Amino acid sequence: LRTVTALNGLRLELSLDRTTIPVGDSARATMRLRNETAIAVRVEFGSTCQISPYIERAAGGIEYPGGGEWVCGAAITSLDVPANDAVTRTLVLRGAARTEEGSISVALPPGGYRIYALGPAARGVVLRSPTLAFEVR
Numbered sequence: 001l002r003t004v005t006a007l008n009g010l011r012l013e014l015s016l017d018r019t020t021i022p023v024g025d026s027a028r029a030t031m032r033l034r035n036e037t038a039i040a041v042r043v044e045f046g047s048t049c050q051i052s053p054y055i056e057r058a059a060g061g062i063e064y065p066g067g068g069e070w071v072c073g074a075a076i077t078s079l080d081v082p083a084n085d086a087v088t089r090t091l092v093l094r095g096a097a098r099t100e101e102g103s104i105s106v107a108l109p110p111g112g113y114r115i116y117a118l119g120p121a122a123r124g125v126v127l128r129s130p131t132l133a134f135e136v137r
Contacts, residue, residue, distance in 0.1 A: 003118075003128035009037035010081065012051070012119040014129035016093075021136045023095040023110060029053060031089045031117045031129065035081040043079045043120045047072035050079050051089050051119050058112030058133070095136040108136045 005011060013032040021027045031051050035041050043050075049072035055064040062068035081087050092105035093115075112135050119127035 002124060003126050005128060005130060007122060007125055007127050009035060010127060011036055012117060012127040012129045014117050014132055016132050016134055019134045021093060021095040026092050026094045029091045029093055029115055032086040033081055033119055034086040035083060038083050040083045041081045043081060045077045048075055048077055050077060051117055053091050053115060053117045056114045063113065064106050110136050
């Protein structure tokens, strides 16, 4: 598979509201699937995974999701992206020793990290956001 940041008028963007997260504090990672065309687009996915964030340790290896890969249901899903607009997903990153049970945020121990997101795929090409570095301390 080949990765690109833009495909058929869609662009996958990623931003962090801070690049240093103190232990006990949090940051937001915002993923945007932007439609740069004047026509609304329905993106279909072959699973329940649509826009999937990945966090790597600076030293190597996937920190999130646990096990390194998303577990997605086998179902056709879709996402409607308005013309000249975007669909946004947010992931909360917490500086902590562990993730609390039932939490929808990601707890990360102190260290250096990189985050990126993968989105729709078509004909062997996958949308991938730019990779951003951040630190928990």
